[in-house]
Amino acid sequence: MNPIVENIKVIKNRMSNASLQAGREPNDIKLLLATKTVSAQNIRVALQDGETLIGENKVQELKDKFDSLKDIPHQSHFIGHLQTNKIKDVIQFADCIQSLDRIELADKLQKRLALEDKTIDAFIQVNTSFEESKFGVTPETALGFAQQLIHYDRIKIKGLMTIGIFSAEENQVRKCFRLLRNLQDQMLQKHIPVKELSMGMSNDLETAIEEGATIIRVGTAIFGKRINADSYYWNEKK
Ligand SMILES: *Cc1c(COP(=O)(O)O)cnc(C)c1O
DSSP: OOHHHHHHHHHHHHHHHHHHHHTOOGGGOEEEEEOTTOOHHHHHHHHHTTOOEEEESOHHHHHHHHHHHTTSOOEEEEOSOOOGGGHHHHHHHOSEEEEEOOHHHHHHHHHHHHHTTOOEEEEEEBOTTOOTTOOSBOHHHHHHHHHHHTTOTTEEEEEEEOOOOOOSOHHHHHHHHHHHHHHHHHHHHTTOOOOEEEOOOTTTHHHHHHTTOSEEEEOHHHHOOOTTOGGGGGGOOO
16 A cells, blocks of 8 residues: 555544544544645645645645646645735635735735635634744734634635644643634634634644644645755744
8 A cells, every 4th residue: 555545544543533532523524634845746646545635835836736736626725824925826726725814914815816806715823832933813813813804805714723832742732722722712702704623733633633623734644754844844934
């Protein structure tokens, strides 16, 4: 068996074990393949195995792989830091932006989408680890930000996204995910339709599923360790 296919099997097992542990329905949790630095050929292996959701961190990579993958049905989410000068490309090549994190970006996105008479799905990225180096709105400003976004009719808010703290202490990681879940509850009470919680990666997906993740984003555990991944690391600010 191809190692990618084998690794996906292992991840699916981890997902269903964690779901059962948490008393959740395994089908309620989607797997997004984090495909930064992964070749179109290797992504294809996963898509042919039945996967349908990929996530890219860089607009250039999203663009480069688009043609090679367009014949095979899948959804593509943008999960990296989005610069406003890349909006035009991202709305052409991605189905959803998981890293909406500032009004300036929403403004420009709305304008461009209106010009092209398009809409796009989006998640609000929240910095739940309080690390300076991470992108995302702060937890204190997240609700206000979400309430502003409601007025942007071209941007369809679907959920919240976070990257848990990089820590060996499970409790610290759990705190991040629980915070995102609490923000979701607050927003749902205000009728902001944030049904999805995108959280959990190769090392912490079980914790994320226990805390309510509906999408986990997995790269390393499926495609192996990334070489030359410095410029992507945790999508941190430089
Ligand atoms: C790389 C990346 C992931 C996947 O991380 P792994 O540890 O490789 O599973 C998830 N989310 C984002 C935003 C990423 O950049």
